[in-house]
Amino acid sequence: MKDIMQDIKFYDCRVIEGSSTSIVxxxxxxxxxxxxxxxxxxxxxxxxxxxxxTAVEGEIDLKKGVSAxxxxxxxxxxxxxxxxxxxxAVNSPxxxxxxxxxxxxxDVPIEDKVELxxxxxxxxxxxxxxxxxxxxxxxxxxxxxxSSEGVESAYELLNTGFxxxxxxxxxxxxxxxxxxxxxxxxxxxxKENVLELAKKAGSSAVELLKAKTPKGGxxxxxxxxxxxxxxxxxxxxxxxEADLVLEGDSILANRIGDLIASPLVTxxxxxxxxxxxYYPFDAEGVQSSRTEIIKEGxxxxxxxxxxxxxxxxxxxxxxxxxxxxxxxxxxxNTFIDNGxxxxxxxxxxxxxxxxxxxxxxxQVNTGEGIFQFNAEKGxxxxxxxxxxxxxxxxxxxxxxxxxxxxxxxxxDLKMTAGRCGKGGQLVPVSDGSPHLxxxxxxxxxx
Amino acid sequence: MYELAKKALDLAEKxxxxxxxxxxxxxxxxxxxxxxxxxxxxxxxxxxxxxVRAIVNGAVGFAxxxxxxxxxxxxRIAVAEARVRESDPDWVGLPSNGKYPEVSGIFDKRIxxxxxxxxxxxxxxxxxxxxxxxxxxxxxxxxxRAKSRQLILNTNGIEIEEESTGMSGFVDVITVNxxxxxxxxxxxxxxxxxxxxxxxxxxxxxALRSRGGIKIEPMRTDVVFHPFxxxxxxxxxxxxxxxxxxxxxGRSGLIGKLGEELTAxxxxxxxxxxxxxxxxTSASDDEGIPSQRTTVVEKGVLxxxxxxxxxxxxxxxxxxxxxxxxSYTAPPGVGLRNFILDYPQTxxxxxxxxxxxxxxxxxxxxxxxxxxxxxxxxxxxxxxxxGALDKPIKSLMISGNAFDLLKNITGAGxxxxxxxxxxxPSIRVSDMSVIG
Numbered sequence: 001m002k003d004i005m006q007d008i009k010f011y012d013c014r015v016i017e018g019s020s021t022s023i024v025x026x027x028x029x030x031x032x033x034x035x036x037x038x039x040x041x042x043x044x045x046x047x048x049x050x051x052x053x054t055a056v057e058g059e060i061d062l063k064k065g066v067s068a069x070x071x072x073x074x075x076x077x078x079x080x081x082x083x084x085x086x087x088x089a090v091n092s093p094x095x096x097x098x099x100x101x102x103x104x105x106x107d108v109p110i111e112d113k114v115e116l117x118x119x120x121x122x123x124x125x126x127x128x129x130x131x132x133x134x135x136x137x138x139x140x141x142x143x144x145x146x147s148s149e150g151v152e153s154a155y156e157l158l159n160t161g162f163x164x165x166x167x168x169x170x171x172x173x174x175x176x177x178x179x180x181x182x183x184x185x186x187x188x189x190x191k192e193n194v195l196e197l198a199k200k201a202g203s204s205a206v207e208l209l210k211a212k213t214p215k216g217g218x219x220x221x222x223x224x225x226x227x228x229x230x231x232x233x234x235x236x237x238x239x240x241e242a243d244l245v246l247e248g249d250s251i252l253a254n255r256i257g258d259l260i261a262s263p264l265v266t267x268x269x270x271x272x273x274x275x276x277x278y279y280p281f282d283a284e285g286v287q288s289s290r291t292e293i294i295k296e297g298x299x300x301x302x303x304x305x306x307x308x309x310x311x312x313x314x315x316x317x318x319x320x321x322x323x324x325x326x327x328x329x330x331x332x333n334t335f336i337d338n339g340x341x342x343x344x345x346x347x348x349x350x351x352x353x354x355x356x357x358x359x360x361x362x363q364v365n366t367g368e369g370i371f372q373f374n375a376e377k378g379x380x381x382x383x384x385x386x387x388x389x390x391x392x393x394x395x396x397x398x399x400x401x402x403x404x405x406x407x408x409x410x411x412d413l414k415m416t417a418g419r420c421g422k423g424g425q426l427v428p429v430s431d432g433s434p435h436l437x438x439x440x441x442x443x444x445x446x
Numbered sequence: 447m448y449e450l451a452k453k454a455l456d457l458a459e460k461x462x463x464x465x466x467x468x469x470x471x472x473x474x475x476x477x478x479x480x481x482x483x484x485x486x487x488x489x490x491x492x493x494x495x496x497x498v499r500a501i502v503n504g505a506v507g508f509a510x511x512x513x514x515x516x517x518x519x520x521x522r523i524a525v526a527e528a529r530v531r532e533s534d535p536d537w538v539g540l541p542s543n544g545k546y547p548e549v550s551g552i553f554d555k556r557i558x559x560x561x562x563x564x565x566x567x568x569x570x571x572x573x574x575x576x577x578x579x580x581x582x583x584x585x586x587x588x589x590x591r592a593k594s595r596q597l598i599l600n601t602n603g604i605e606i607e608e609e610s611t612g613m614s615g616f617v618d619v620i621t622v623n624x625x626x627x628x629x630x631x632x633x634x635x636x637x638x639x640x641x642x643x644x645x646x647x648x649x650x651x652x653a654l655r656s657r658g659g660i661k662i663e664p665m666r667t668d669v670v671f672h673p674f675x676x677x678x679x680x681x682x683x684x685x686x687x688x689x690x691x692x693x694x695x696g697r698s699g700l701i702g703k704l705g706e707e708l709t710a711x712x713x714x715x716x717x718x719x720x721x722x723x724x725x726x727t728s729a730s731d732d733e734g735i736p737s738q739r740t741t742v743v744e745k746g747v748l749x750x751x752x753x754x755x756x757x758x759x760x761x762x763x764x765x766x767x768x769x770x771x772x773s774y775t776a777p778p779g780v781g782l783r784n785f786i787l788d789y790p791q792t793x794x795x796x797x798x799x800x801x802x803x804x805x806x807x808x809x810x811x812x813x814x815x816x817x818x819x820x821x822x823x824x825x826x827x828x829x830x831x832x833g834a835l836d837k838p839i840k841s842l843m844i845s846g847n848a849f850d851l852l853k854n855i856t857g858a859g860x861x862x863x864x865x866x867x868x869x870x871p872s873i874r875v876s877d878m879s880v881i882g
Contacts, residue, residue: 027695029534033527034508036775037516038495051487057494057512058447072488072562076478079566080485110530131696167697167816174699174816216664216843216881247481248620249585249628326489363808365825367585367620367628370841372823374812392814394821396843444821444843444881 004047004074010087011045011066011148014283016323018141023110025117025134028125033110042283042324045069049083050076055324088309088316092151093287099274101185105138105160108186116189117162123198124166128206131167134198137182145285155280159184159428161417164198168205175211175391177204178376182276182417182428208377211391216444220353220407220437221395222346222381225414228433230359230373232267233334233420235399237431239366240269240293240301241318241329241422242308251369251399255299261403263297264339269318271332276417277429279320283327286317293334294403305329322425331420336433339409346408346437348384354443355379355386356395364399372396372444394444402438410434447494448472448597450517454498455599457518461525463500465540467600469732470496471774476562478569479588483577485569488562495774500524501540505531508777538759541734541769542602549737551723554637557611558593565589568642572617575646582650585628587617589642596732604734612725615642619649621657627838629653629826630806634864636723652805656826659840662882668801668856669844669878670794670830675807676873677865680785683813683820683848688742689780690757692816699818699849703748709852711746716786719767724784726867733769733778740766743852754780787870789858794874796833797857802880803828803835804844818848824880843881851875 017039024032040057043065052072054065105113117134124132137160144154161182168175179197181188223231244250252260271279271288281287284306292300302312305319308329320330347355358376365371374394380387415432451470458466472494479487495512498521507527511520568589576584591613598606616632629652633640671679687698700708709715719737721727730736733755741749753761754769757780770781795803805826813820824842828835859872 030531032506032508032777033531034510034775034777035520035523035527036509037511037513037520038775039513039516040493050485053487053489055489055491055493057492058514068490072490075562076485076488076566079563080570082484110527114530169696172699174697174814176814176816216845243481244585247585248583248622249618251626324491326487360814361809361812363823365628365808368626370823372809372821372843374809374821392819392821392845394809394812394843394845396823396841442841442843442881444845 004070007047007074008045008070011043011069012285013041013043013062013065013146015041015060015144016141018139020137020139023113023117023136025121027131028118028121030114040324041065042321042326043069044326045073046085047073048077048081049085052076053326057324085307086310087306090286090306090316093153093281093285095153095155095280096272098155098280099184099278101158103186105186120162120164120194120198123195124164124202126199126202126206128168129166129202130169133165135163137161145281147285151285153281153285160186160188162194164201166202166205168209170209173209175205175208177201207389208391211377211389213392214380214390218440218442220350220439221441221443222350222355223436223438224357225412225433225435226358226416227356227373227375227395228336228436229416229431230362231402232336232433233331233429233431234362234364234373235371236267236293237269237331237334238364239369239399240303242302242304242312242314243329244366245302246308246311249367251366252299258299259297260299260400261294261297262406264409265294265297265403265406266292266337267294268292268337269303269331269334273333275333275415275430277332279332282317282319283321284316284319286319288332289315289317291315303329303331320427322427325425328423330422330427331429333415333430335413335415335431336409336436338411338413338434341408341410343410343435346410346435347381349408349437350381351384353381354393355381356393369399370397371399395441396444397442402441405439405441406436407439408437410436447496447514450514451496451597451599454496454517454521455601457521458498458500458525459601461522463502463525463528465501465601467499467540468496469771469774470597471594473592473594475590475592476565477588477590478565480569480573480584481586483573483584485566496520497774497777498524499777500528501537502528504533504537506534506537510775536760540600540602541604541755544604544606544730544734544736546606546729546736547720549720549727549729552610552636552727554611556638557591557613560591565591568615571642572615572646575643576617576619576650578647579650579654581621581623582619582653583622585618585620589615598730598734600734606730606734608728608730610636610728612636613638613640615640615645617646617649619653621653625657627653627656629656634725634866636725652826656838659838661840662829664881666877666879668798668874668876669880670798670801670803670872670874672805672872673861673863673865673870675804676870677868678807678810679820679848679851680868682810682815683818684852685782685785686815687818688752690751690753691780693751694757694760697816699816700748700751706748707746708748709743709746710855712790713743713746713852713855714741714788715743716740716788717742717752717766717768717783718786719783721784725864726783731767731769732771735765735767735769737767737783752780754778782867785868789855789873791858791860791871794857794859794872795830795835798830798833798874801830802839803830820848821845839882841882845879
C-alpha cells in the first residue's frame with residue numbers, strides 16, 4: 001500500500017451530512033410526509049492521468065476510502081497509462097457571506113406547513129381545475145472538504161421551497177399549469193406571493209384548454225425570461241463546460257475570442273449570487289467566482305474544473321457533484337445580462353411571429369450545437385400586437401444561429417430556480433434572462 | 447444495516463405503529479469511464495439504506511436513512527409523522543401472504559465476482575469498437591457492473607429477500623472530418639452477454655452515416671421509430687396515463703377507456719415482472735407483492751391500469767405488482783416493470799415505400815404526460831425510399847400524440863431491444879407530422 005501512495009499525487013474527500021423533509025398534498029389531501037437523513041463521502045485519488053473514486057454511505061472510514069480510491073487510480077494507471085493530469089493551482093477558499101435566513105424552516109411546526117400547503121392548494125383550484133398537487137421541500141446539509149494539498153473548509157446550507165401544479169380538463173383534453181419557488185429561509189413564502197402564484201398555475205391550466213395549436217415554421221420570435229434563460233443554460237452554458245469542450249463535444253471548441261453572437265448578448269455564470277445555484281466553494285474546494293462566458297457577443301471563457309483549467313487555462317470553480325457522486329464541470333446561476341429594450345419595442349420588432357413563454361424542459365446536442373425546447377405556452381404576434389393564446393409550441397434550431405439572430409435584449413432580467421442533469425447527476429441551478437427578440441427561429445407546432 | 451432491518455420492524459411496533467414495513471437495499475457498483483479514447487476514471491460505489499413506513503390509525507408516515515446509528519431515530523420519525531396525519535379512508539393495509547414465483551436470469555455470479563481489470567477490459571472494447579470505423583472518435587462512455595440486494599419485511603408477515611446483478615455499456619461518438627455528426631448506443635443486461643465491441647462499432651457507423659444531412663419539407667408521412675426512440679415516447683407520453691394513481695386523481699388520458707379499442711388491433715402490451723433476465727424482473731415488487739404478467743392491451747383493447755397495493759386497495763382490486771421505488775429514500779409508487787410491446791414482426795423498413803426512420807429523439811420528457819401530446823427533435827434520422835434507408839436528414843421535428851401513435855401503428859421490425867425495462871422492436875407509425 002505504501003508503494004501505491006507514492007504514486008498518488010493528489011487526493012481529496014467530501015463528507016456530506018444532510019436531512020430533508022418533504023410534504024406532498026395531492027388534491028387537497030396529505031399524500032406523503034417523509035424525512036430522510038443521510039451521511040456519506042466521496043473520495044478521489046489521482047495517479048498519473050487516471051482518477052479513482054469511491055463513494056461510501058453511512059459510517060465513514062476516510063482512511064479506508066482514500067486507500068480504496070488510490071488503489072483504483074493506481075490500477076487504472078498501470079493498465080492504461082496516459083498523459084499526466086495537471087490540476088490548476090488553487091488557494092484555500094475564503095468563505096463570503098452565506099445566504100441570510102430570517103425564518104428557519106426547522107422552527108416552523110409541521111402543522112403550519114401543512115396549513116400553508118392547503119391554502120396554496122385552495123388558490124390553485126380556480127374554476128375549471130380538477131386536480132392539484134402541492135409539494136413542500138426543505139433540506140439542510142453540511143459539506144466538509146479536505147485535500148492532500150492541505151485545503152480544508154466547510155459550510156452549511158439550508159433551502160426551502162414549494163412547487164404547485166394544477167390540471168384542468170375539458171372534453172377529453174388536459175392541460176397543466178405549474179409554478180415553483182425556492183429560497184434559503186421560510187421567508188420565501190412571504191417574499192413571493194405564493195397564493196397569487198398558485199392562482200396563476202390554476203388559471204394558466206384553464207386558459208390553455210382554450211388555446212389553439214398553431215402551425216409551425218420559421219419565423220421571428222419573442223422569448224420570455226424563463227425560456228430565454230433555458231436557452232442560455234441548455235444551449236450555451238452546457239457547450240461552455242470545458243469537459244465537453246475537451247471531449248470534442250462542444251460547438252464552442254476553439255472559438256475563444258471569436259464573435260459568436262450578436263454584440264447585444266452577454267452571458268454570465270455566477271455561483272456567488274444568492275440564487276438557487278449558489279455555493280461558496282465548489283466540490284474541489286475552489287472558491288466560487290463569476291465567469292463571463294460571452295461578453296458582448298465574443299466567446300470569453302469556458303467553465304472549468306481544476307483538471308480542465310490545467311489543460312486549457314482558465315479559472316476553476318465550476319466543479320460540482322450531486323451527493324457523493326464524482327464531481328464534474330457544472331453551471332451555477334447562468335443568465336443573459338440585461339440590455340435596454342422595452343417589451344413594446346420588442347413586440348414591434350418581431351411584428352409577425354410568436355411570443356413563447358415558459359419551459360417544459362428541453363435538450364441540446366452540444367457537439368452539433370442544436371437544441372429543442374418546449375414552451376409552456378405562447379401568443380401569436382400580429383402587427384406588433386399579442387393575438388391568440390397557443391399551446392404545444394416548441395423552439396428548436398442551431399445555437400449559434402439563434403445567438404446571432406438576437407435582435408433586441410430586454411431590461412427585465414429574471415431568474416428561475418431548477419435542477420440540471422448531467423452525467424446522471426442533478427444539481428440545483430438557476431437560469432435567467434431578460435426578454436429576447438430573435439429575428440428568425442424554427443417553431444414547432446401541429 | 448441489513449441486520450438492523452428486523453430490529454427496526456420491532457421498534458416500529460413498540461413505538462405504536464399498527465402496521466410497519468422496512469425496506470432495505472444495498473448496491474455495490476463499479477464503473478470505468480472514458481473521455482475521448484482514454485480511460486479517465488474508475489468508480490466504486492457502496493450504498494445501502496433503510497426506508498420505514500409506519501401506519502397509525504390508517505395514516506402513513508415515512509422516513510429513511512443510510513446511517514446505522516440513525517435507524518432508531520428514523521423509525522420514531524416515521525411513527526410520529528403518521529400521528530400528525532389524518533386517517534386515510536383509502537388505506538387498506540400493507541401487503542400480506544406473499545407466495546413468490548421463481549424467476550430466472552437476474553443474477554450472474556461472473557458479474558458479482560468481476561474485478562476492476564475485467565471492467566477496464568470491457569470499457570476498452572467499447573473504445574476499440576468505435577475505432578473499427580475510421581473517421582469517428584468516442585467523446586465519452588463507460589462500463590458499469592452492479593450487484594444489489596433487497597429485503598422487504600412487514601408486520602403482516604412479508605419477508606422477501608432477493609439479489610440481482612446488472613451491467614451496462616454506453617458510448618457517445620462524433621465524426622472527426624468534414625461535417626460534424628454524433629450518435630450514441632447503449633445496452634443493459636443482467637448477465638455477461640453484451641458484445642461491447644459491436645456496440646461501439648454500431649455507434650460509430652451511425653454517426654458516420656448521419657453526415658451530410660439533407661433538409662426535408664414539412665409533411666405527413668410514415669415514420670419508423672428505432673426501439674430507442676419509441677421507448678422514450680412510450681415512457682414519457684403514454685406510460686404515465688396507465689398509472690392507477692394518475693387515473694384516480696384525474697391526471698390520465700386513459701380515464702374511462704377500459705375495454706375500449708385503444709391501439710392498432712394487432713398490438714398487445716404486457717407488463718411483466720417475471721420474464722427471464724428482464725431488467726425489471728424479480729420475484730416481488732418493491733413492497734412485497736408477488737410479481738406477475740399483466741396484459742395491459744390485448745389486441746388493441748385496453749384491459750387494465752397498473753396498480754401498487756395502495757391504489758389497488760382504493761378500488762377494491764388486487765395490486766398488479768407495480769409497487770416501485772427509485773431508492774430507499776422514497777415510499778413506493780406505481781412504476782412499470784418489463785413493459786413489452788408485441789406486434790407482428792416483419793422486415794419493417796423493407797416494407798416501407800417512403801417515409802422517415804428515426805434512431806433517437808431528444809425532448810421526450812417534455813411531453814404532456816396526460817394528453818400524450820409530444821414534440822421532439824429526431825436524431826440520426828434518415829429518409830426511407832423503396833424499402834431502404836436513403837439519405838440522412840439534417841434536422842427534424844416530430845409532433846404528435848402518444849395515443850394516436852399507438853392507433854396508427856402499421857408495422858414492427860425483428861430488432862427487439864431492451865431499452866431499460868421497455869422491450870420493443872422498431873415500430874412504424876403512419877401519418878406522422880414531421881417538420882424538416
